[in-house]
Amino acid sequence: MAEVPHEREEAAREGVEEVAAEAGLSHGDPTVSIPLTQEELAANQAAIRASNNQAGFGSPTMTNTAPTSDSSTGGMKKRKASPVTTARQQRKKTKAEERIKIGCRVKIQKKNLFHLLVTDQQKESLKGFNQNYNCYGTIKSGNAAAGYRVAFDNLPYEDKEAFVKRKKLTAVGSGNEETPYDKNTDNPEVLETIQRENRSKKSTIQASIDEFCTLDEEVIVDAKTLDIRHDEHSEEKVRWKILPDNGYTKEDDDPMVAYPKEASFSVDIDFGEVDHYEDLKEIFFEHFFPDVVGKAQWIDDFHSDPRSPMFTTVQNDNIIFHDPDNEDPDWIVKQCYLMMVAAATESEVGVENLWKRGPTGGRRDYPDFGQYLPRNWFVAFQSAAGYMWSPKKYWYQEKHNKPWDIFAPAMDSFNAKRKKLIKVICLMMDESMIGWRPKTSKRGGLPNITFEPRKPVPLGTMLRNSVDCVTGILVHQDIAMDAEVRTRKKYYNTEDDSSRRETTSLPGHPVMPVHTVEVLRQVEESGVIPGGWVGGDAWFGSVATSVEVFKRFSVNSTFIVKNNQDFFPMKALHAVLTARHGDRPAVPAEVPRPKLAHFLYEYLPLIDEHNKQRQNILALEKVWLTKDVWFRNVTTLLGQCTVDMYRCFRNRMIEKGVSPSKVDSIRILKFTDMMCGGLKQWPKPKQHFLIVGNEDGKGDGRLTRIYGKDGERTKPPTKQQEQQGRNIGNAYVRNCFVCRGYLSKKGKQINNQTSFWCSKCHMPLCRTDRSKDEEFGPPGSRHLTCVDAHYYASHNSVICCGKMHGQKEQFPKEEQLSLHPRRSSRK
Numbered sequence: 001m002a003e004v005p006h007e008r009e010e011a012a013r014e015g016v017e018e019v020a021a022e023a024g025l026s027h028g029d030p031t032v033s034i035p036l037t038q039e040e041l042a043a044n045q046a047a048i049r050a051s052n053n054q055a056g057f058g059s060p061t062m063t064n065t066a067p068t069s070d071s072s073t074g075g076m077k078k079r080k081a082s083p084v085t086t087a088r089q090q091r092k093k094t095k096a097e098e099r100i101k102i103g104c105r106v107k108i109q110k111k112n113l114f115h116l117l118v119t120d121q122q123k124e125s126l127k128g129f130n131q132n133y134n135c136y137g138t139i140k141s142g143n144a145a146a147g148y149r150v151a152f153d154n155l156p157y158e159d160k161e162a163f164v165k166r167k168k169l170t171a172v173g174s175g176n177e178e179t180p181y182d183k184n185t186d187n188p189e190v191l192e193t194i195q196r197e198n199r200s201k202k203s204t205i206q207a208s209i210d211e212f213c214t215l216d217e218e219v220i221v222d223a224k225t226l227d228i229r230h231d232e233h234s235e236e237k238v239r240w241k242i243l244p245d246n247g248y249t250k251e252d253d254d255p256m257v258a259y260p261k262e263a264s265f266s267v268d269i270d271f272g273e274v275d276h277y278e279d280l281k282e283i284f285f286e287h288f289f290p291d292v293v294g295k296a297q298w299i300d301d302f303h304s305d306p307r308s309p310m311f312t313t314v315q316n317d318n319i320i321f322h323d324p325d326n327e328d329p330d331w332i333v334k335q336c337y338l339m340m341v342a343a344a345t346e347s348e349v350g351v352e353n354l355w356k357r358g359p360t361g362g363r364r365d366y367p368d369f370g371q372y373l374p375r376n377w378f379v380a381f382q383s384a385a386g387y388m389w390s391p392k393k394y395w396y397q398e399k400h401n402k403p404w405d406i407f408a409p410a411m412d413s414f415n416a417k418r419k420k421l422i423k424v425i426c427l428m429m430d431e432s433m434i435g436w437r438p439k440t441s442k443r444g445g446l447p448n449i450t451f452e453p454r455k456p457v458p459l460g461t462m463l464r465n466s467v468d469c470v471t472g473i474l475v476h477q478d479i480a481m482d483a484e485v486r487t488r489k490k491y492y493n494t495e496d497d498s499s500r501r502e503t504t505s506l507p508g509h510p511v512m513p514v515h516t517v518e519v520l521r522q523v524e525e526s527g528v529i530p531g532g533w534v535g536g537d538a539w540f541g542s543v544a545t546s547v548e549v550f551k552r553f554s555v556n557s558t559f560i561v562k563n564n565q566d567f568f569p570m571k572a573l574h575a576v577l578t579a580r581h582g583d584r585p586a587v588p589a590e591v592p593r594p595k596l597a598h599f600l601y602e603y604l605p606l607i608d609e610h611n612k613q614r615q616n617i618l619a620l621e622k623v624w625l626t627k628d629v630w631f632r633n634v635t636t637l638l639g640q641c642t643v644d645m646y647r648c649f650r651n652r653m654i655e656k657g658v659s660p661s662k663v664d665s666i667r668i669l670k671f672t673d674m675m676c677g678g679l680k681q682w683p684k685p686k687q688h689f690l691i692v693g694n695e696d697g698k699g700d701g702r703l704t705r706i707y708g709k710d711g712e713r714t715k716p717p718t719k720q721q722e723q724q725g726r727n728i729g730n731a732y733v734r735n736c737f738v739c740r741g742y743l744s745k746k747g748k749q750i751n752n753q754t755s756f757w758c759s760k761c762h763m764p765l766c767r768t769d770r771s772k773d774e775e776f777g778p779p780g781s782r783h784l785t786c787v788d789a790h791y792y793a794s795h796n797s798v799i800c801c802g803k804m805h806g807q808k809e810q811f812p813k814e815e816q817l818s819l820h821p822r823r824s825s826r827k
Helices: 006-022 038-055 087-097 110-116 120-124 204-213 217-222 280-288 295-303 311-317 331-345 375-385 408-421 514-526 543-553 570-581 595-603 606-618 629-655 660-664 668-678 719-723 786-792
Strands: 105-109 134-143 147-152 161-164 170-172 225-229 237-241 426-435 459-468 474-479 533-536 556-559 703-705 756-758
Touching (some): 105 110, 204 570, 280 331, 280 629, 295 331, 331 606, 331 668, 408 474, 408 514, 426 514, 426 629, 459 514, 474 514, 514 543, 533 595, 606 629, 606 668, 629 660
Antiparallel strands (some): 105 134, 105 170, 147 161, 225 237, 426 459, 459 474, 703 756
16 A cells, blocks of 8 residues: 655545534544434535545545544544344343342233232232233342242232242343233243353362262272262261172161061051952042042032032022931032042043943943933032132132142142051152143143153143052152242241241251252151151152151151262262273173162052053043043042052952952952942932923933033023023024924925933934824824834834934935825826
8 A cells, every 4th residue: 555645644634623623523532423414424525535635545435434533543534333243142132131130120920920929918919910911020139049039019018029930030121111011922031041150160079079080990999988078178078988899788787677568557447358348438438538528518609609600500400419318418429429430430431421321332331320410410510529628719710810729628638638547667759640731721720730741641730749668558749839839838948937948967058959848748748657768769869868858757768869969979989880890891790689779669660550550540530521620630639549449458458368369350440340339329310300291191201301511401591681681591402303204295304393302312302292283294194202203113223212313413315204195296
């Protein structure tokens, strides 16, 4: 590049400074940049070009940028274009702007906040808002790991704070508008990445293990102990004993070497003798199923409110479950539950099919559950069963606002009965799932829903439960609720300060892990005796769990450790094995399993086997299909209680000396059939079935009213009918199928509506005397009513009583008959 003479450079600088002065700039303000209008910019560019021409610079191409001064040169230069911002830089900027800290503003949608609130007053304050409404608040205390206490604007003044985990909160930047609804609530909100400690800095625990692994192989082979420290400046440590190759934990060191092989029941349950069993249904409701005393009156109270979904049917059919004249006023409720269990032995599914009568076309007839209870009565029971243990204030709440308090009392009653029933010595823990697949909402009415892909039924309500190892009976269950709700349970926080986490007895006293909290509650609520044993899979297992269970309850334990590795020398174990046997080739070999491991693996499948019997063999959830999630939960609980009673029955029979082969011959389906053998015949059929008279005026019960899919015999009232003061609509009607078999004078099919159908096959039939009806032909052409023709025409496969009649079934045209005399066409 040619050098510019000094005097020309000065002239150019002076010309540019004159233009800058007109714009209000000076070379003494190097960082000042004033945006110019298009007219000013064009004028400045022209002036600069003129100055350059005078200075001999020629006419360089100018960029469309405002001039800035440079203090280092004293002149003007073109501003550098800013680099293109990448998406990653944009995200980092967003996260920096949305960093959550004490005092900042945050938001959470109402549907995610409602079930985290503790008091009824807080919940009432949010009932008027939509599920996707944004609730804004200010963080008062807490941290990202434990969660935050947030004061929400919409909560009552005297009770504004709620505890929320970090992952459910979204930061609101300063100056951002706090809109009541997001533009697109379906998109996941941008969450701040929680700042963690530098991963390059290893903890003291890991450093202790790494230091051991870096020793020479000769030292590792002869090592007898491994010390793991929590703090390098503390003397507290965990010491692991390293056994030699030929060293084993002897039976004398095993506290469970003499564990009992027989069950220890606190209640003496007598099932009777073989083939002469006691009343199994009474044993079931007294010792296994949650308490149902007084629940018949609860159901009547539930349906006495117009907000009940079955209010109209209950009033019209005079349905009353509480029977004060019977020695057991709740016998109808027990009858309903026994019918649910009895359905496990039937091949039909659903209320519609289980209440059918007559031949199925196969070896068995339809179940005809109507002989035990009218259909509408059971539908009324079904709609209220999920709320039998619920406080009444939750009965008619909005679907999305219903809390776990609806189902939790039933679970508490279940746990209380198990604690009275059996004395637990060996306990095994695992999980069970209550399957629930929502179709129209995210949670399907549940406060929270769990997805566990490794389970056969992966989506629904998770129950963390424990089973007695000797009998295989479930002894305690706990609902897996939201993390914020679990913080209110025992052992999560200290008893004297609910805002301070409980700590373990390990060196450094770290906070109590969530899985350890769950194990402690299971052991305590199950009533495991001191000196007993508890085991579980990898979710429950850790060094902290084993230490706390023994320290607090004197209970031994065996766990699989996989993820919770604090103070557990997994890497050191690998180093020892490699040092001792690293140069040996790998060959197939049978290694005797240690008894400690065998003891655990023998009982690990117990809850899985329990789940299999409930889900795949009884399969009550598949029989009683429902859209009510609370009825589904109760159905699962009913199946679990049935399996428990069956396992108790097997244990007591073997204790009595009955041969195992005889006990094994009684499978669970046969046992449920025995249990339901005491179902009562419905004592008052005339009040609940429509008995239709024939032409002689004698009732024979061949016809019943036609009902819809929901069991109602009448349709919902129209708006006009409601204005007229009616609370029920018109009756369900269909065209009489036998009448459709005749042709009118014009050769068209005759359609006569009727509100009755055959009580066995559901063929629509009218009971009108058609002998004088000229629409069918001359008087006397028809001798039988449609009802008689249906029952007496066994030779006619079209109109006889046989298979179930379909709603869309058509009368064959080739079978239709005209009774009108033929007229001559001659003239």
